[in-house]
Amino acid sequence: MRWTRRDFVHAAAGALASGSLPGCASVALTPVSAPGGVIRLPLRAHPRLTQSGGYLKVQPEGTSTPIYVLAVEGGFVAVSPICMHLGCTVDIQGARLVCPCHGSTYDRAGNVLRGPTLKPLRRYATTLTAEGELVIRLDALP
Numbered sequence: 001m002r003w004t005r006r007d008f009v010h011a012a013a014g015a016l017a018s019g020s021l022p023g024c025a026s027v028a029l030t031p032v033s034a035p036g037g038v039i040r041l042p043l044r045a046h047p048r049l050t051q052s053g054g055y056l057k058v059q060p061e062g063t064s065t066p067i068y069v070l071a072v073e074g075g076f077v078a079v080s081p082i083c084m085h086l087g088c089t090v091d092i093q094g095a096r097l098v099c100p101c102h103g104s105t106y107d108r109a110g111n112v113l114r115g116p117t118l119k120p121l122r123r124y125a126t127t128l129t130a131e132g133e134l135v136i137r138l139d140a141l142p
């Protein structure tokens with residue numbers, strides 16, 4: 001198939017909208033279902049998570065707060081993006097999560113690297129099944 005300029009622009013726009021470009025700084029929220037407070041993310045459907053430094057921003061249905069799912073050494077971490085200082089939403093900046101309001105900085109596991117916050121980000125329990133499905137329990141903290 002010969003690609004036209006129009007095909008390329010259309011495909012690139014679709015990839016950006018789906019958040020499937022791992023190097024892209026701006027990642028769209030991925031809506032996910034969470035029956036019983038459990039999110040299931042098949043890794044084959046979310047290749048961003050299998051790449052070094054990869055992450056996904058998911059929006060569980062029925063909730064107003066997204067969850068950041070990050071690939072870390074040895075596994076995955078799911079955290080709330082709500083800063084534990086005064087509640088702003090942190091940004092993912094490479095190996096760090098940085099709050100735009102007062103500069104609190106967390107590592108990719110949500111641990112505090114720099115204040116003013118004193119508390120880590122809220123984490124959710126994650127499990128990777130043998131079938132390659134990442135399971136996030138919204139009601140269970142690790």
Ligand code: FES
Nearest residue numbers: 083085086099102
């Ligand atoms: S709300 Fe995040 S540093 Fe103040």
